[in-house]
Amino acid sequence: MPSLSIHAGGLQLNNPILLAAGILGTTGASLCRAARAGAGGVVTKSVGSLPREGHPGPTIVHVDGGLLNAMGLPNPSYKDFQDEIDTARAGKVPVIASIFGSSAEEFAKIARGLKADAFELNLSCPHAENYGSELGRYPDLVESVTGAVKAAADVPVWVKLTPNTADIIELGLAAQRGGADAIVAINTLKAMAIDIETGYPILGNCFGGLSGPAIKPVAVRCVYELASRLEIPVIGVGGVSTWEDVVEMIMAGASAVQVGTALLRGYGVFEEITVGLSRYLERKSLTLEELCGLAGRRRS
Amino acid sequence: MRPINCIIEEVRSEAPLIRTFRLDRNLDPAPGQYVMVWIRGVDEIPMSFSGPDTITVQSVGEASAALFGLGAGSSVGLRGPLGSGFILRGKRILLIGGGVGTAPLAFLGEQAKAAGIEVASLLGFRCKEDLIFQERFEALGDTIITTDDGSLGIHGRAAAGLDELNLFDYDQIYLCGPEMMMWDIISRTQEHAKKTQACINRYFKCAAGICGSCCLDPEGVRVCVEGPVLMADRLLESEFGRYRRGPTGGKGPCRG
Numbered sequence: 001m002p003s004l005s006i007h008a009g010g011l012q013l014n015n016p017i018l019l020a021a022g023i024l025g026t027t028g029a030s031l032c033r034a035a036r037a038g039a040g041g042v043v044t045k046s047v048g049s050l051p052r053e054g055h056p057g058p059t060i061v062h063v064d065g066g067l068l069n070a071m072g073l074p075n076p077s078y079k080d081f082q083d084e085i086d087t088a089r090a091g092k093v094p095v096i097a098s099i100f101g102s103s104a105e106e107f108a109k110i111a112r113g114l115k116a117d118a119f120e121l122n123l124s125c126p127h128a129e130n131y132g133s134e135l136g137r138y139p140d141l142v143e144s145v146t147g148a149v150k151a152a153a154d155v156p157v158w159v160k161l162t163p164n165t166a167d168i169i170e171l172g173l174a175a176q177r178g179g180a181d182a183i184v185a186i187n188t189l190k191a192m193a194i195d196i197e198t199g200y201p202i203l204g205n206c207f208g209g210l211s212g213p214a215i216k217p218v219a220v221r222c223v224y225e226l227a228s229r230l231e232i233p234v235i236g237v238g239g240v241s242t243w244e245d246v247v248e249m250i251m252a253g254a255s256a257v258q259v260g261t262a263l264l265r266g267y268g269v270f271e272e273i274t275v276g277l278s279r280y281l282e283r284k285s286l287t288l289e290e291l292c293g294l295a296g297r298r299r300s
Numbered sequence: 301m302r303p304i305n306c307i308i309e310e311v312r313s314e315a316p317l318i319r320t321f322r323l324d325r326n327l328d329p330a331p332g333q334y335v336m337v338w339i340r341g342v343d344e345i346p347m348s349f350s351g352p353d354t355i356t357v358q359s360v361g362e363a364s365a366a367l368f369g370l371g372a373g374s375s376v377g378l379r380g381p382l383g384s385g386f387i388l389r390g391k392r393i394l395l396i397g398g399g400v401g402t403a404p405l406a407f408l409g410e411q412a413k414a415a416g417i418e419v420a421s422l423l424g425f426r427c428k429e430d431l432i433f434q435e436r437f438e439a440l441g442d443t444i445i446t447t448d449d450g451s452l453g454i455h456g457r458a459a460a461g462l463d464e465l466n467l468f469d470y471d472q473i474y475l476c477g478p479e480m481m482m483w484d485i486i487s488r489t490q491e492h493a494k495k496t497q498a499c500i501n502r503y504f505k506c507a508a509g510i511c512g513s514c515c516l517d518p519e520g521v522r523v524c525v526e527g528p529v530l531m532a533d534r535l536l537e538s539e540f541g542r543y544r545r546g547p548t549g550g551k552g553p554c555r556g
Contacts, residue, residue: 026512026549029520045512045549053547057344058336058379060506062301071511076550087518195377197305200340202377263510 002281004040004274006288008255009182009233010156011094011118015040015274016288017246020237020260021098021120021160022046022071028087035091038270042088043258046098046122047075047114048131049106055127056204061193066212066239067261068191070127070205073100078110085116096120096158102130104141104148111153118155121145123171124162124187126209133162133187139174146178156181158235163215163222164190172226172234184235184258185222189215212261215239220252227253228296241269243276253293303338303377310372314432317359318400319368326353327378330385331408332476332499332529336507338377342366346504346524348476349381350403351410356432358400382507383528386497390471392418395437396485398458398477399425404499405476406433409440420444422465424458424481427451459484467492475499475532479554483541486532496532503546513549516540 004015018041024030025045034042054074061068075081078099088095097116101107111119123142125132135141142159149157159175161168163186172183188209193202201207219238227234236254240246241262249257262269281287310322327335329349337355338344343363350356359368370376386408393412395405402423409419419440425431428451437443444461445453454460458481467473467489475482476499486493502514502523509525516523517539521530535541543551 023510024512024515024520024522027515027517027520027545029517030512030515030522031520033520051548051550054505056342057505058303058338058377059344059511060508061303062508067508067510069506069511071505074505074513074548076548080550193302195303195305195340197375197377198340202303202338204343261510264508266509 001278002287004278004288006256009118009158009235011041013040013256014093016250016256017270017273018096018235018256018258019043020258021122023260023263025098026084028084031084031088031095032091033267034270035088035093037267038274039093040256041094041096042091043096043098043120044081044085044088045075046073046100046125047078047081047110048073048100049077049110051075051077051080058202058204061202061208063193063210065214066210067264068193068203068208068210069188070203070208072205073125073128073131078114082114085114094118098122098160100125100131102135104145107145108148108152111149116155118158118181119149119153120158120160120184121149122160124160126162126164126188126190127205127207133164133190136162136171137165139170142171142174143178146175146180150179158182158184160184160187162187163218168222169225169229172230176230176232180232182233182235182255183226183230184237185226186215186219186238189218211239213239213241216245220248223249223254224252224295227293243273243280246273246277247280247291250288250291251294253296255292301379303379306376306378308370308372308374308376314356315430318356318432320350320354320356321367322354323378327381328352329381331404331411332385333381333383334528335378335380335382337367338379339363339366339370340377346507348404348499349407351407356400356403379507383524384526386474386499386529388412388415388417388472390417392420392470394465394467394470394473395419395421396458396473396475396477397421397423398481399430400432401477401499402433402437405474406436408474409437413440420465420470422446422458422461424448424461424477425452457481457484459488462488471495472497479541479544483554486535487541490536493533493536494531497529498532498535499529500527500535500540502544513545
């Protein structure tokens with residue numbers, strides 16, 4: 001079988017398939033279970049500086065081709081989260097702490113207070129006031145937050161971008177200027193659903209983020225654009241559910257791929273995808289390095 | 301699935317803080333399964349079925365209080381039935397319930413009796429006034445009642461009724477109630493854990509097995525999809541009865 005091990009964004013990974021932030025990442029035990037099920041790395045639920053209960057329900061709605069969610073960044077605060085990271089490490093894969101804040105200083109404080117194998121900066125959650133994409137849509141803030149965390153942390157820093165912008169390349173370049181070790185693209189697309197019996201917006205927060213197969217073509221385009229322009233690696237995320245989706249994402253330029261909504265099918269998706277990817281590489285006599293960015297090279 | 305619009309056909313008061321809501325449709329749930337009830341403009345909360353078309357609710361917070369404000373003719377949005385229900389096994393079964401946790405057991409017992417299974421029940425309540433579904437359980441078979449204050453039946457918690465029973469007589473035991481009451485039973489009857497199905501409660505947000513808020517240590521069991529009914533032997537080695545996570549994901553004490 002061809003090797004799936006890679007070096008991406010400053011981390012050595014057994015395989016390029018990671019658990020995405022916000023999915024089964026509240027407890028160390030569930031992160032560990034993802035690792036044991038075959039994830040090459042796991043990203044925690046985003047943690048902030050203060051405990052948050054999140055938005056009232058409904059927090060998710062199933063829609064055609066995906067899922068809408070507005071969890072609202074529930075977390076016990078970074079001060080109460082180190083135990084979960086330490087438990088997750090028993091899974092023997094890198095544990096990436098997703099963190100959020102409303103300023104560069106807040107991000108840096110959290111990064112100083114947590115020990116993880118890498119940080120992923122949530123500059124992209126589309127449904128929490130004062131956080132996520134409310135900062136992440138401004139290139140200068142993306143750069144200053146990234147720079148502040150880089151200065152505070154001695155581990156790789158990944159920056160997760162929002163697609164809810166006119167030009168994601170600008171955001172990627174800003175993160176690169178700030179010293180990011182990798183870009184993670186994309187977070188969910190801001191969206192909503194309405195109950196036609198009553199007219200109520202279904203999500204407790206009214207707005208949420210769309211994930212799942214419906215957003216994969218958007219994610220592939222963003223990864224392609226970012227990978228074409230940036231020097232740093234891009235980690236692809238958005239609607240990936242099968243090994244074919246992973247191949248497409250890697251061809252677009254992703255060095256590694258995160259899986260989220262597909263976990264609706266259970267933890268088995270990791271093995272399903274890595275086995276499928278291995279067989280594909282074997283059949284094509286390709287390595288992951290050769291596959292990465294193939295679509296861009298076809299065009300040049 | 302988007303929430304299904306459902307009309308409340310009837311509201312029945314069972315005890316001072318417990319009401320049964322009869323819905324305009326049978327969602328064909330298995331006893332032990334739950335449904336996410338959306339009280340529009342307020343919140344969405346998990347509720348257990350007390351019959352094929354009924355949920356029985358104890359008022360404990362803002363959302364259940366808002367549900368209590370709804371009368372016959374009002375509507376709610378429903379997602380479900382969800383999760384794993386109880387599985388009927390054997391010829392003789394024992395139901396052990398506490399408080400509003402007796403609701404899914406009454407539903408289960410009625411299905412069991414209809415299938416020709418012999419049913420006995422041990423039910424614990426805080427006091428006589430909190431007693432619910434007495435007639436339903438007595439119609440199923442032998443029923444032992446305990447109350448914490450001694451106002452009816454055996455004085456003590458549900459576990460106090462265990463002395464009246466020989467658990468080896470039963471092929472399967474079904475348990476639902478407040479966590480510390482269930483923990484009390486499970487920890488005293490460990491040799492029967494492999495034949496005890498317990499319907500447990502954790503903080504559900506997505507109810508789809510992906511957000512992770514209900515995961516049980518140390519295995520990371522996603523209670524909202526792999527539960528809420530779990531075998532007691534899995535619970536013995538878990539966080540159950542020791543701590544539970546709240547809405548922030550932080551650990552806190554178990555209640556009840």
